[in-house]
Amino acid sequence: MKKRSRAWICVLPLYIFTIFFVAVPLVYVIVLSLLSRDVTWGVTGKFTLSNYARIFESSYLNVFKQSLTVAFLTTLITSLIGYPFGYFMARLPKKRRSIVMTFVIVPFWTNALVRIYGWIILLRSQGLLNSVLQIIGIVSEPLKILYTLPAVIIGMVYSLLPFMIFAVYSSAEKMDFSLVDAARDLGAGRIKAFWTITFRCTLPGLLSGFVLVFVPSIGLFFISDLLGGGKIMLVGNLIQNQLLTSRDWPFGAALSVVMMIMTLFVIWIYRRITRVKDLEGLL
Amino acid sequence: MNKKLHISDAYLILVLLLMYLPIFVVIVYSFNGSKLSTVWGGFSFQWYRNLIHNSQLMQCLKNSLILAFLSCSVSAVVGTIGAVGITRIRWRTRGFLESVCIIPIMIPEIILGMVFLAFFSFLGMKFGMLTLVIAHTAFCIPYIFMMVKARLAGMDSSLEDAALDLGAPPVRVFLDITLPLITPAVLSGTLLAFAMSLDDVVISFFVTGPNTNTLPVKIFSQMKTGVTPEINALCTLMLAATFLIVILSRLISKKFK
Numbered sequence: 001m002k003k004r005s006r007a008w009i010c011v012l013p014l015y016i017f018t019i020f021f022v023a024v025p026l027v028y029v030i031v032l033s034l035l036s037r038d039v040t041w042g043v044t045g046k047f048t049l050s051n052y053a054r055i056f057e058s059s060y061l062n063v064f065k066q067s068l069t070v071a072f073l074t075t076l077i078t079s080l081i082g083y084p085f086g087y088f089m090a091r092l093p094k095k096r097r098s099i100v101m102t103f104v105i106v107p108f109w110t111n112a113l114v115r116i117y118g119w120i121i122l123l124r125s126q127g128l129l130n131s132v133l134q135i136i137g138i139v140s141e142p143l144k145i146l147y148t149l150p151a152v153i154i155g156m157v158y159s160l161l162p163f164m165i166f167a168v169y170s171s172a173e174k175m176d177f178s179l180v181d182a183a184r185d186l187g188a189g190r191i192k193a194f195w196t197i198t199f200r201c202t203l204p205g206l207l208s209g210f211v212l213v214f215v216p217s218i219g220l221f222f223i224s225d226l227l228g229g230g231k232i233m234l235v236g237n238l239i240q241n242q243l244l245t246s247r248d249w250p251f252g253a254a255l256s257v258v259m260m261i262m263t264l265f266v267i268w269i270y271r272r273i274t275r276v277k278d279l280e281g282l283l
Numbered sequence: 284m285n286k287k288l289h290i291s292d293a294y295l296i297l298v299l300l301l302m303y304l305p306i307f308v309v310i311v312y313s314f315n316g317s318k319l320s321t322v323w324g325g326f327s328f329q330w331y332r333n334l335i336h337n338s339q340l341m342q343c344l345k346n347s348l349i350l351a352f353l354s355c356s357v358s359a360v361v362g363t364i365g366a367v368g369i370t371r372i373r374w375r376t377r378g379f380l381e382s383v384c385i386i387p388i389m390i391p392e393i394i395l396g397m398v399f400l401a402f403f404s405f406l407g408m409k410f411g412m413l414t415l416v417i418a419h420t421a422f423c424i425p426y427i428f429m430m431v432k433a434r435l436a437g438m439d440s441s442l443e444d445a446a447l448d449l450g451a452p453p454v455r456v457f458l459d460i461t462l463p464l465i466t467p468a469v470l471s472g473t474l475l476a477f478a479m480s481l482d483d484v485v486i487s488f489f490v491t492g493p494n495t496n497t498l499p500v501k502i503f504s505q506m507k508t509g510v511t512p513e514i515n516a517l518c519t520l521m522l523a524a525t526f527l528i529v530i531l532s533r534l535i536s537k538k539f540k
Contacts, residue, residue, distance in 0.1 A: 005372035007367075009368070010371075011369050012379075014424070017361055017383045017420070018328060022383055025402035027315060028405060033523075053490065084291075085298050088291040088295050089295065092295075100295060100299070102533055105529050106526055109529055110482070110522055110525045111521050111525070113506065113518075114306070114521055114522060117305075117502075118306055119303070120306050120309045120506075121309070122304070122448045126532070128308060133540045136355060158302075189526055215389070219391025220393075221485070222485065222488075225507065226503075227357065236391065243400060252397060256394045263391060
């Protein structure tokens with residue numbers, strides 16, 4: 001009993017911080033999204049739904065469409081690359097697994113800008129990739145990759161791949177591989193054994209990877225800024241513009257609320273399918 | 284069987300090489316003697332020398348380190364005792380708090396940035412180190428909280444019960460038994476949070492003040508206007524620092540296993 005009576009002191013700082021600096025600000029943004037903008041700057045106290053209605057204007061809908069396209073493509077490519085990687089990594093002997101793990105963590109923890117910057121050097125028209133391609137003779141004119149949609153996708157895939165790898169790895173690692181042997185012994189072909197056992201067992205990790213890649217890819221505005229050269233507009237860029245350039249905070253808030261709802265929806269679906277509360281391999 | 288393993292090894296190595304390609308490019312170019320990034324002008328330490336004399340960048344580096352240190356210290360304490368406490372209370376708000384508490388790392392960073400920007404200006408706070416520390420603490424806490432909680436879930440609580448039964452005061456039980464057991468989780472959570480704080484562009488971008496640029500925000504604005512080779516040198520140094528942090532955290536988790 002005594003143990004329990006003191007425990008509230010321990011959670012108090014967490015409660016206070018979370019309520020004051022997470023819950024209240026979130027509620028404030030929801031309120032802000034329902035207010036109207038003042039003529040010059042700031043907001044008036046008038047209630048309105050027009051900020052939400054504006055999202056349905058075709059120019060803004062297009063931004064959402066482009067953003068979702070980028071997010072879907074990014075998720076698809078990261079799973080195609082990351083799924084085998086996470087799976088193979090889990091099957092490595094312990095010592096080598098730990099080395100490969102360290103090699104994946106380093107870029108993951110490295111400043112995102114540093115890594116994006118490397119891609120800029122590589123992809124520019126007089127950059128490394130084009131020089132190599134021209135020397136080999138594959139192309140005669142330098143390819144224009146930087147400041148196009150493919151460049152943005154390369155940047156996104158590159159930045160988010162580790163999330164997919166960790167997610168798949170963490171469920172593949174827990175898998176009992178003797179089940180596969182059992183299935184093979186019982187006469188299942190290689191593909192059937194993979195499909196019925198391995199794939200099913202690693203599905204929670206793959207789904208978690210979908211969420212962990214899809215959600216951030218809607219908002220990483222600096223990648224589309226730097227690799228898309230301002231030509232590729234994602235929801236993240238739109239919010240940033242509304243906040244810092246147009247100074248239309250209520251509309252920016254409405255965009256954020258919509259994005260938040262989309263995020264929660266994706267996580268909700270994930271939980272419904274896997275019946276797991278925490279995302280696999282988040283840490 | 285042997286042959287199959289080779290294919291998977293080759294795949295792992297290929298993907299890792301691709302992962303490191305842009306990183307190597309940055310490192311190589313940081314030693315490029317030419318100011319033009321398209322030309323190779325011989326090996327040189329010139330940009331590193333310039334970097335040390337660039338007081339603006341050095342000030343940003345200092346800001347970033349202070350920020351990461353402050354927000355990680357606060358979140359290490361709040362997150363750790365919070366995780367320990369939350370496993371012991373039976374309040375009805377518990378599940379709700381846990382969900383709200385990890386929201387900062389679940390939603391896209393830009394939303395968190397926007398939320399803080401709007402909220403701090405509503406409160407009339409001056410943007411600077413304080414706003415940065417609050418925002419970074421908000422997303423550092425979940426990393427530490429979740430790691431410690433996971434560790435506590437896998438822990439044998441009978442040791443604590445035994446100590447309590449033998450009459451040890453709860454604070455003593457926490458310091459002598461719980462804390463040593465969860466130390467690896469606290470350390471690796473804090474290191475991760477530290478790396479994330481040093482890495483953060485998006486959230487800092489929104490809550491930084493005119494006079495307190497963090498390093499990533501500064502690099503971002505320089506990258507948009509045109510890069511100087513000093514940035515290459517800086518990036519290389521940051522890479523080296525990250526590598527050290529990762530090795531350190533791997534060693535910690537290995538030692539405690």
